[in-house]
């Protein structure tokens with residue numbers, strides 16, 4: 001556990017970067033520091049490895065005041081990852097990753113072998129080990145930065161906006177990678193970001209900082225979205241926090257309809273019977289292996305030759321799908337909103353259709369989720 005007790009940082013020019021910060025950062029979890037620009041996040045982070053010294057208060061790691069530790073020794077037990085990776089330009093990738101073990105006197109062959117293991121761990125191709133940083137993409141450089149920080153196997157990892165210089169797609173894949181790594185490694189991660197979505201995805205706990213280096217709220221992401229402590233936090237989280245909260249509710253609890261699914265071997269007449277029996281304006285057509293093919297409108301069926309098979313008919317694209325066992329209500333809502341039929345297609349892990357859910361049914365499910373815990377999930381929450 002990393003503990004801040006009444007920690008302040010006043011710069012000589014009078015700037016109060018951090019003001020009486022009390023914060024507990026639990027071992028083996030990811031704590032994300034978010035807040036507006038200049039709110040003291042980086043300063044707080046850099047005080048943990050003594051790159052910045054507090055002007056007041058105490059920081060301790062597992063009960064030991066860090067002032068009693070030699071800064072160089074302390075930093076060896078703390079990995080540090082920064083924006084744009086900060087790699088050494090004239091060292092190959094493998095040697096960049098091996099930097100700390102080499103400094104610690106690990107024999108070169110052993111340090112490089114460890115670096116190669118880490119390359120695999122963070123998803124870098126072995127062929128890249130002899131390249132130089134400028135020969136890698138921004139996302140790959142960040143992976144090298146993470147691997148380098150992990151090389152001495154430190155229990156603590158400080159990450160200062162590590163993914164903010166890459167495009168949104170690469171950023172999402174780096175976040176996925178970090179989540180996967182953390183499941184395996186259980187490091188104590190302190191992660192600074194401006195991006196509340198990143199914080200919600202990565203954090204076990206989120207600390208929201210306000211200008212002047214004060215802690216506005218510390219809470220798990222779901223609680224932060226449901227119960228922002230004050231107007232500042234509410235404003236910082238953004239107006240769509242209700243929809244974001246849906247990421248915490250699993251889609252597998254939705255009740256899906258399978259009575260409006262027909263295979264493409266069915267005739268127009270047979271499909272018409274299904275439409276009439278269910279009263280549904282849209283049917284989902286799948287192949288015989290239950291992979292989705294597209295939607296057909298009930299009213300379109302009436303204009304077809306009754307004996308013709310659906311396989312010969314132009315269908316409307318099935319749009320976005322969601323994966324029932326692993327996706328959240330947010331993904332299901334997204335799929336329904338984007339669907340040409342106003343209905344979301346839910347598939348299993350193998351891509352075969354489990355069932356569909358209409359926007360209306362999804363709305364009812366979202367409403368009941370909100371009612372169950374007293375915080376309407378996607379409707380006006382005046383919390």
Ligand SMILES: Nc1ncnc2c1ncn2[C@@H]1O[C@H](COP(=O)(O)OP(=O)(O)OP(=O)(O)O)[C@@H](O)[C@H]1O
Pocket residue numbers: 011012013015016017018035036037038039040041042043044194
């Ligand atoms: N060496 C310094 N001397 C004087 N003021 C400083 C110094 N370093 C940081 N500050 C000030 O301390 C405050 C907090 O800075 P810090 O970098 O911790 O904020 P931050 O929340 O990480 O900001 P950002 O999100 O923009 O990186 C800012 O007002 C900054 O200008």
